[in-house]
Amino acid sequence: MIDCDIAIIGGGIIGVATAAALARQARAQVVLLEAEQRLAAHQTGNNSGVIHSGLYYRPGSLKARNCAAGREALYRFCAQEGIPHERCGKIVVAVHPRELPMLDQLMRRATANGLEGLCRLAAEEIREREPAAAGLAGLWVPQTGIVDYTQVTHRLAARVTEAGGAIHTGARVTGIHRDAGRLRLEATEKEVRCRLMINCAGLQSDRIAQRSGVNPDLRIVPFRGEYYELHPERRRLVRSLIYPVPDPTLPFLGVHFTRRIDGSVEAGPNAVLAFRREGYRKTSFSLRDTCATLTYPGFWRLAAHFWRIGAGEYYRSFFKGAFVHALQRLVPEIRPRDVVAGGAGVRAQALDRTGRLVDDFRIAEEAGMIHVLNAPSPAATACLSIGEHIAQRASERLAEGA
Numbered sequence: 001m002i003d004c005d006i007a008i009i010g011g012g013i014i015g016v017a018t019a020a021a022l023a024r025q026a027r028a029q030v031v032l033l034e035a036e037q038r039l040a041a042h043q044t045g046n047n048s049g050v051i052h053s054g055l056y057y058r059p060g061s062l063k064a065r066n067c068a069a070g071r072e073a074l075y076r077f078c079a080q081e082g083i084p085h086e087r088c089g090k091i092v093v094a095v096h097p098r099e100l101p102m103l104d105q106l107m108r109r110a111t112a113n114g115l116e117g118l119c120r121l122a123a124e125e126i127r128e129r130e131p132a133a134a135g136l137a138g139l140w141v142p143q144t145g146i147v148d149y150t151q152v153t154h155r156l157a158a159r160v161t162e163a164g165g166a167i168h169t170g171a172r173v174t175g176i177h178r179d180a181g182r183l184r185l186e187a188t189e190k191e192v193r194c195r196l197m198i199n200c201a202g203l204q205s206d207r208i209a210q211r212s213g214v215n216p217d218l219r220i221v222p223f224r225g226e227y228y229e230l231h232p233e234r235r236r237l238v239r240s241l242i243y244p245v246p247d248p249t250l251p252f253l254g255v256h257f258t259r260r261i262d263g264s265v266e267a268g269p270n271a272v273l274a275f276r277r278e279g280y281r282k283t284s285f286s287l288r289d290t291c292a293t294l295t296y297p298g299f300w301r302l303a304a305h306f307w308r309i310g311a312g313e314y315y316r317s318f319f320k321g322a323f324v325h326a327l328q329r330l331v332p333e334i335r336p337r338d339v340v341a342g343g344a345g346v347r348a349q350a351l352d353r354t355g356r357l358v359d360d361f362r363i364a365e366e367a368g369m370i371h372v373l374n375a376p377s378p379a380a381t382a383c384l385s386i387g388e389h390i391a392q393r394a395s396e397r398l399a400e401g402a
């Protein structure tokens with residue numbers, strides 16, 4: 001039996017950043033439990049590595065506030081720790097007249113969220129920054145950057161252990177019980193007793209909440225994002241990051257081009273329903289996960305509104321030519337031979353019973369527990385800010401008796 005003050009479930013970047021913040025600011029014994037054999041195994045280790053600016057988020061929302069603070073904290077952290085990163089900027093490109101008002105709205109949101117140095121670009125100015133890109137108008141966002149979030153997670157983990165915290169991988173939590181005023185967590189080959197539990201389980205966060213006796217009032221629905229990569233000799237087509245104007249009704253940003261910190265260039269992703277929460281291949285399937293999605297009323301309400309969009313995403317998933325056609329809206333020179341199949345990531349998207357995709361971060365507190373129930377992009381960018389916030393609440397809860 002392991003006794004501690006705080007047990008954190010989940011070894012993605014949010015869980016590890018929270019542990020690092022607690023190790024620094026609280027006189028508390030911290031234990032982190034990760035189900036997989038390594039940290040950053042899922043959302044953290046399979047994203048595109050973008051440091052987001054905060055351009056898209058509703059002013060005053062948790063996303064907007066944490067992205068702004070977290071972005072600059074992350075840049076400082078990477079500089080201090082010698083983690084390769086680059087503040088390379090990005091262009092958001094409008095390719096159709098109907099997208100121009102949304103470009104103006106993004107400019108207003110960016111200003112409200114404190115971004116400085118943004119430039120509205122005419123068509124010829126787009127080509128000055130990205131010669132292969134094409135559009136009617138664009139928005140240059142200098143705060144955007146790139147980094148390897150797995151490296152960030154491992155360095156944060158080192159801070160945890162250096163401060164006396166413990167990290168256990170291969171420790172999947174299978175039971176949560178109240179025991180003499182504490183919580184007892186049953187995990188693979190170990191038990192942990194704690195005064196306070198923090199649920200940062202990402203793709204399994206709703207199930208951890210349910211297992212602890214909490215109704216999260218939402219369900220995690222997994223969406224797989226599939227990428228292509230540019231052939232090395234065609235990477236010159238993308239200097240920084242090239243994004244489309246997003247659809248304001250959806251939480252996804254559309255297919256785009258991302259130059260990564262290792263010099264490769266990703267193209268994508270699309271967004272298709274995944275039939276397994278940790279399903280990174282088209283053939284990945286879990287009966288339990290599929291039934292959880294298909295028996296949830298909110299999913300069918302969502303599907304009724306967006307089935308046409310979903311069908312288009314699936315079509316691009318199976319037909320490379322359709323995917324390339326979508327990429328050509330931004331970079332017309334791209335041809336099917338220029339791209340090869342790349343990796344994939346799975347987004348833990350929270351969905352409520354009305355069919356609404358939960359857009360903002362959602363953190364719920366119960367007796368002896370803090371649950372991070374929805375932390376999609378820009379959670380990696382904002383990890384240090386989110387971790388500080390959760391750690392502060394955890395310290396206050398301990399002082400109050402949890």
